[in-house]
Amino acid sequence: MNQSGGRRRNKSARNEAAAGNKNGRRRRNVSVPGVCPSPKVHPQKADYLLFQLNATQKATRNEAAASKASEDRLSKLPNDLLLNILERVDTLDAIRTCILSKQLLKLPTMLSQFFLSISSIKYDHDKMPQINRAVAHVTDSILGTRNPEITIRNLKIRFILMDRDSLTIGRSVAHAMSTQKVEAAEFEIITEKAYRNCTPADLLQNAKLFNNFVGACPDAFAGLRRLWLRNMRFGEQDIPNILSTCKLLESLRLIHCDSGIHSVLQVEHAQLIELEVDLGRFERVELICLPKLQRVSYNNWCSSEHPVYFGLVPQLSRLSLTKVGVSSDKILELSQLLADVHSISDLHLDFQSEKIWVVPECPKMLKPVLSKLQHVNLDNLPEGCDLAWTMFIIEAAPSLKELCITVWDHWCIMMTNKEFRKKYGYCEKADVKWKPYAPDFKHKNLAKLTIYGFQPNDNFKRYIRCVVEHAVNITEISLYDRKLCGRCGDKVYQSRYPRTVEERKRTAEGLGLTSPAVIHFRS
Numbered sequence: 190m191n192q193s194g195g196r197r198r199n200k201s202a203r204n205e206a207a208a209g210n211k212n213g214r215r216r217r218n219v220s221v222p223g224v225c226p227s228p229k230v231h232p233q234k235a236d237y238l239l240f241q242l243n244a245t246q247k248a249t250r251n252e253a254a255a256s257k258a259s260e261d262r263l264s265k266l267p268n269d270l271l272l273n274i275l276e277r278v279d280t281l282d283a284i285r286t287c288i289l290s291k292q293l294l295k296l297p298t299m300l301s302q303f304f305l306s307i308s309s310i311k312y313d314h315d316k317m318p319q320i321n322r323a324v325a326h327v328t329d330s331i332l333g334t335r336n337p338e339i340t341i342r343n344l345k346i347r348f349i350l351m352d353r354d355s356l357t358i359g360r361s362v363a364h365a366m367s368t369q370k371v372e373a374a375e376f377e378i379i380t381e382k383a384y385r386n387c388t389p390a391d392l393l394q395n396a397k398l399f400n401n402f403v404g405a406c407p408d409a410f411a412g413l414r415r416l417w418l419r420n421m422r423f424g425e426q427d428i429p430n431i432l433s434t435c436k437l438l439e440s441l442r443l444i445h446c447d448s449g450i451h452s453v454l455q456v457e458h459a460q461l462i463e464l465e466v467d468l469g470r471f472e473r474v475e476l477i478c479l480p481k482l483q484r485v486s487y488n489n490w491c492s493s494e495h496p497v498y499f500g501l502v503p504q505l506s507r508l509s510l511t512k513v514g515v516s517s518d519k520i521l522e523l524s525q526l527l528a529d530v531h532s533i534s535d536l537h538l539d540f541q542s543e544k545i546w547v548v549p550e551c552p553k554m555l556k557p558v559l560s561k562l563q564h565v566n567l568d569n570l571p572e573g574c575d576l577a578w579t580m581f582i583i584e585a586a587p588s589l590k591e592l593c594i595t596v597w598d599h600w601c602i603m604m605t606n607k608e609f610r611k612k613y614g615y616c617e618k619a620d621v622k623w624k625p626y627a628p629d630f631k632h633k634n635l636a637k638l639t640i641y642g643f644q645p646n647d648n649f650k651r652y653i654r655c656v657v658e659h660a661v662n663i664t665e666i667s668l669y670d671r672k673l674c675g676r677c678g679d680k681v682y683q684s685r686y687p688r689t690v691e692e693r694k695r696t697a698e699g700l701g702l703t704s705p706a707v708i709h710f711r712s
Contacts, residue, residue, distance in 0.1 A: 306347035325354040329361040347377040359406030375415035392422035419444035499530040509537040514544030515614035527558040539568040555585035562586040576652040578621035596642035635660035643668040670712035
C-alpha cells in the first residue's frame with residue numbers, strides 16, 4: 190500500500206501532507222551517522238493520526254467557506270506578515286489555519302519558529318498514545334519537508350516519554366540539526382503518570398526510558414539548548430552523563446527528579462546558564478564548575494542543612510529559593526550560604542506563607558556577600574507578622590535599589606489541617622526578632638519599595654515609616670492590594686485596602702511622611 194492511497198481515502202490528510210510534502214513526493218529516509226533510527230509509521234496509521242489531530246478542521250472549513258471574502262483578504266497579506274502571525278501561535282494551530290487556503294499551504298515550510306506540544310490538543314487519557322504519536326509524526330513531517338535554507342530560530346517540543354514516539358522525535362530533530370541551521374532547540378518531556386500517581390518503581394522506569402532515549406539519539410541531545418524533565422529517579426552518574434551529552438545545554442529544569450532520597454546532585458557544565466530544581470529529594474545541590482551560570486532556582490528542598498554549595502560560579506547573579514519552613518528545618522544564614530559567591534545582584538526568597546527560614550544577621554557579616562545586591566523580592570510572607578526584620582537586608586546591602594515584599598496567607602498552598610500541621614512540625618505564626626545594629630544608618634541607593642498585600646494597619650504603616658527613615662533617597666512606594674486567587678474562595682479575609690480618593694488621601698497622610706507624593710496606590 191502506498192502513501193497516495195492513504196491520501197485518496199482521507200482528503201483532509203491530503204491537504205496537510207501537501208503543505209509539508211511538495212508535489213506529494215514521499216520523503217526518503219536519509220541515514221545520518223549518530224542519528225537514531227525511528228520506527229516507521231504505516232501510511233494508513235499516519236493518515237489516521239493526522240485525521241485525529243485535525244478533527245476540528247471540518248467545522249472550521251465550513252465556517253471559513255461562509256466567509257470566503259475574509260479568507261481572501263487573509264491570503265492577500267504579505268508572507269512576511271503572515272509568518273509573523275503564525276509564529277506567535279502553537280505550530281499545530283498554525284497548520285490548521287494554513288489548511289484553510291491553498292495560498293497558505295506553503296507557509297508551514299517557511300516557518301522559523303516551532304512550538305509542537307501535546308498540550309495543544311484536548312484529549313481523553315485513553316487517547317494519549319494516539320495524540321502523542323500524532324505530535325511525533327507531525328514533528329517528523331514538518332522538519333523533513335521545510336525549506337532548509339530558512340534558519341530554525343527556535344524549536345520547542347513538548348511530548349510524553351514513550352519509546353517509539355521519542356525515537357521519532359529524536360531522529361527528526363537530529364536530522365534537522367545535521368542538515369539545517371538550528372539556533373535553539375528545547376525538549377520538555379513529561380511522563381504518562383503524574384508524580385502523585387508514581388511509585389518509586391515508576392520513577393526508576395521513567396529514568397531508564399529517558400536514558401535509553403539519550404543513548405539512542407545522542408546527536409539530538411548534543412544540540413539541545415534547553416531541557417525540562419520531570420518525575421525521574423536517576424542513578425548516581427546518570428545526570429552527569431546526560432550533561433556531558435548535552436554539550437550546548439544552556440538551561441536545565443528538573444521537577445520531581447533526584448538520584449534517590451538524600452542524594453547529592455553535582456553539576457559541572459561549560460555552557461549552562463540557568464538551573465532550576467523543583468521538589469527533588471536531593472540532600473544538596475553542588476555547583477562544582479559552571480563558568481557561565483547566571484541563574485539558580487531551588488524550590489522546596491528536603492535537606493535540613495544548606496541546600497546549595499557554590500563552587501566556581503563567577504557569573505551567578507540571580508538566586509531564587511522557595512521553601513515551606515517547618516520546625517525541624519535549619520535556619521539559613523545568608524553569610525554562610527553565600528560565603529563563596531559575592532556576585533548576587535537579584536535575590537528572591539519565597540516563604541510559602543509559612544515560617545521565616547532566614548535569620549537576620551549583623552551587617553558586618555553580610556556586606557561582603559551582599560555588596561552587589563540590587564533587587565530583592567521577599568514573597569509570600571505570612572500575614573499579621575511584624576515586617577521590621579526585613580530591614581536587615583537594607584542595612585547589609587549598600588547597592589540595593591529595589592525591595593519588593595508580598596504579604597499573603599495563600600490558602601491554596603497552605604496546609605490547614607491542624608493534626609497534619611502538628612504531626613509534621615508546621616509552625617504557628619511568630620514575629621522574627623530584629624533591631625538595627627546602627628539605629629541611625631542611612632541607605633543612599635534604595636529608590637523603590639513595592640508592597641503587595643498592603644493593609645492600612647499599624648504593622649504596614651510602621652514598616653513604611655522605618656524604610657523611609659533609613660532610605661533617604663527613596664522616590665517611589667507602590668502599594669498593592671492582596672494578590673487574587675480564584676481558588677482561595679471564601680477563605681480570604683476581607684481586604685481593607687483603600688480604594689476611594691478620600692481613603693487613599695487619609696492613608697497617605699496617616700503615614701506622616703514629609704513627601705507623601707512618593708506613595709502610589711496601584712490596585
